[in-house]
Amino acid sequence: MIYSVANQKGGVGKTTTAVNLGAAYALLGKKVLVVDLDQQCNATVAFGLEKQDSPTTYEVLSGEVTLSEAAKPAGPENVWMVPASRDLAGAVVELPRLESPNFRLREQLGSVDTEFDAVFFDCPPALGPITVNALVSSDRVIVPVQAEYLALEGLVDFLTTLSTVRREMNPTLELAGVLVTMHDERTRLAQDVERELRDHFSETVFRTVIPRTVRVAEAPSYGIPVTDYSPSSRGSEAYLALAEEVLARG
Amino acid sequence: MIYSVANQKGGVGKTTTAVNLGAAYALLGKKVLVVDLDQQCNATVAFGLEKQDSPTTYEVLSGEVTLSEAAKPAGPENVWMVPASRDLAGAVVELPRLESPNFRLREQLGSVDTEFDAVFFDCPPALGPITVNALVSSDRVIVPVQAEYLALEGLVDFLTTLSTVRREMNPTLELAGVLVTMHDERTRLAQDVERELRDHFSETVFRTVIPRTVRVAEAPSYGIPVTDYSPSSRGSEAYLALAEEVLARG
Numbered sequence: 359m360i361y362s363v364a365n366q367k368g369g370v371g372k373t374t375t376a377v378n379l380g381a382a383y384a385l386l387g388k389k390v391l392v393v394d395l396d397q398q399c400n401a402t403v404a405f406g407l408e409k410q411d412s413p414t415t416y417e418v419l420s421g422e423v424t425l426s427e428a429a430k431p432a433g434p435e436n437v438w439m440v441p442a443s444r445d446l447a448g449a450v451v452e453l454p455r456l457e458s459p460n461f462r463l464r465e466q467l468g469s470v471d472t473e474f475d476a477v478f479f480d481c482p483p484a485l486g487p488i489t490v491n492a493l494v495s496s497d498r499v500i501v502p503v504q505a506e507y508l509a510l511e512g513l514v515d516f517l518t519t520l521s522t523v524r525r526e527m528n529p530t531l532e533l534a535g536v537l538v539t540m541h542d543e544r545t546r547l548a549q550d551v552e553r554e555l556r557d558h559f560s561e562t563v564f565r566t567v568i569p570r571t572v573r574v575a576e577a578p579s580y581g582i583p584v585t586d587y588s589p590s591s592r593g594s595e596a597y598l599a600l601a602e603e604v605l606a607r608g
Numbered sequence: 609m610i611y612s613v614a615n616q617k618g619g620v621g622k623t624t625t626a627v628n629l630g631a632a633y634a635l636l637g638k639k640v641l642v643v644d645l646d647q648q649c650n651a652t653v654a655f656g657l658e659k660q661d662s663p664t665t666y667e668v669l670s671g672e673v674t675l676s677e678a679a680k681p682a683g684p685e686n687v688w689m690v691p692a693s694r695d696l697a698g699a700v701v702e703l704p705r706l707e708s709p710n711f712r713l714r715e716q717l718g719s720v721d722t723e724f725d726a727v728f729f730d731c732p733p734a735l736g737p738i739t740v741n742a743l744v745s746s747d748r749v750i751v752p753v754q755a756e757y758l759a760l761e762g763l764v765d766f767l768t769t770l771s772t773v774r775r776e777m778n779p780t781l782e783l784a785g786v787l788v789t790m791h792d793e794r795t796r797l798a799q800d801v802e803r804e805l806r807d808h809f810s811e812t813v814f815r816t817v818i819p820r821t822v823r824v825a826e827a828p829s830y831g832i833p834v835t836d837y838s839p840s841s842r843g844s845e846a847y848l849a850l851a852e853e854v855l856a857r858g
């Protein structure tokens with residue numbers, strides 16, 4: 359099963375979710391691949407790997423290697439990853455000029471679907487060609503939304519884009535769910551946003567809510583997921599509960 | 609003086625800074641223009657204006673109107689704005705195909721430099737053609753950085769891009785400063801990141817630090833800046849102090 363973790367709003371927890379949900383899946387005994395599609399290389403750094411360390415997703419999108427050929431161990435047991443590179447900034451301009459620009463990644467998947475139980479794409483904060491490539495190559499989409507007003511604003515637009523991609527390019531694409539992240543239960547704002555999300559989007563919002571906790575924000579500076587950095591913390595437990603909920607949704 | 613508020617990292621407080629620094633400047637008696645260059649239209653929404661309400665920055669970039677012709681009152685006294693539109697998503701692909709794609713905005717400034725004391729561009733979370741257009745049209749750049757590890761990671765890359773734009777396209781462009789945002793003084797992580805920033809970048813980091821406060825996050829849901837929503841809050845006072853510091857740097 360291939361998941362895109364996507365939302366054009368910046369800083370909503372896409373990278374944090376791809377990395378920690380991937381690591382939580384591995385703790386449940388699954389073999390997992392995390393793919394960094396963002397020129398910022400944040401998922402690569404969050405696993406302690408070097409940016410630009412070829413082959414990267416840039417070489418995959420340019421057709422030089424398949425995704426399965428580019429996979430390398432990420433550190434935690436059962437977790438593999440494909441790093442990103444700053445060259446992805448060029449791909450945003452180069453991709454639209456190629457033959458069938460939206461299917462480049464889909465044509466380069468290789469055997470990831472049989473080799474891994476789950477693949478998680480970490481998407482950049484944009485609705486550009488790279489995110490579209492990820493959506494076209496995926497079975498499911500997870501949409502992290504910060505429990506804040508501005509993140510709520512853009513969600514409807516994003517979900518509209520999603521149904522356009524499904525209709526025109528990938529009919530089997532489904533929304534796995536909307537994930538409330540960085541939820542600070544002390545503030546009324548977070549509670550209001552969560553209630554509004556559940557009123558609007560009801561069942562599609564995951565029951566699991568990821569709390570704002572400093573352990574989650576500290577883990578990337580050590581190059582390990584929060585499930586390794588602080589296994590009994592609220593953040594780690596929330597991502598484990600999310601892994602079970604995502605698995606159950608199938 | 610024209611300022612770009614830019615950083616390719618998502619969710620670091622670009623929109624919040626463009627809107628609230630703009631409003632704080634106006635409280636100091638300056639006439640201010642805030643320009644929303646992000647397809648998410650967050651700055652437009654934060655002032656309570658309608659998205660897609662023509663003319664927008666999309667019509668400016670496509671050469672139909674100048675920036676000064678598109679300016680409209682934002683609500684608070686002395687604050688004007690140019691709204692954004694979802695069509696900007698198309699501009700990312702269309703701009704590179706035009707004649708001198710990086711100078712479109714610069715050619716469409718009109719008389720904003722004489723009509724306004726300060727212009728603030730709210731940039732999208734990317735190093736794409738729209739952010740480059742903003743940097744090419746600006747005198748100064750303000751780079752908000754969340755007091756978190758992943759935001760620190762990408763800063764060096766962003767500053768490298770800045771010097772490339774200065775060298776190749778806009779020799780008068782200068783870094784006004786790096787702004788520490790969403791600083792939670794309760795966490796060691798924020799203190800560590802702030803210390804690391806001041807060690808690496810010393811004088812370029814503004815003395816003013818914007819604290820993480822819920823009033824700042826609530827204000828956009830009412831369509832007004834924090835300086836109107838909660839004038840005596842820590843967030844509002846921090847943005848007023850920042851306005852004085854930016855003015856003093858010239």
Ligand SMILES: Nc1ncnc2c1ncn2[C@@H]1O[C@H](COP(=O)(O)OP(=O)(O)OP(=O)(O)O)[C@@H](O)[C@H]1O
Pocket residue numbers: 367368369370371372373374375396398400481482483539540541568569570571572574575576578593616617618619733754756757758759
């Ligand atoms: N549950 C959480 N608790 C505390 N901090 C968090 C949490 N989730 C994410 N963060 C922090 O918030 C910041 C934004 O998260 P992250 O970088 O994962 O978002 P993103 O959507 O991937 O951003 P971008 O749009 O730049 O790709 C990071 O510094 C991260 O460490």
Ligand SMILES: Nc1ncnc2c1ncn2[C@@H]1O[C@H](COP(=O)(O)OP(=O)(O)OP(=O)(O)O)[C@@H](O)[C@H]1O
Pocket residue numbers: 366367368369483504506507508509617618619620621622623624625646648650731732733789790791818819820821822824825826828843
């Ligand atoms: N000082 C602060 N205290 C509390 N919340 C804040 C503060 N600054 C920004 N925020 C909140 O953090 C979130 C991210 O801020 P904002 O949207 O301004 O960042 P951005 O860099 O413009 O994001 P994008 O990359 O999507 O354009 C928003 O929900 C905003 O309300």
Ligand SMILES: [Mg+2]
Pocket residue numbers: 372373374396400480481482
């Ligand atoms: Mg990310």
Ligand SMILES: [Mg+2]
Pocket residue numbers: 622623624646650730731732
């Ligand atoms: Mg913004």
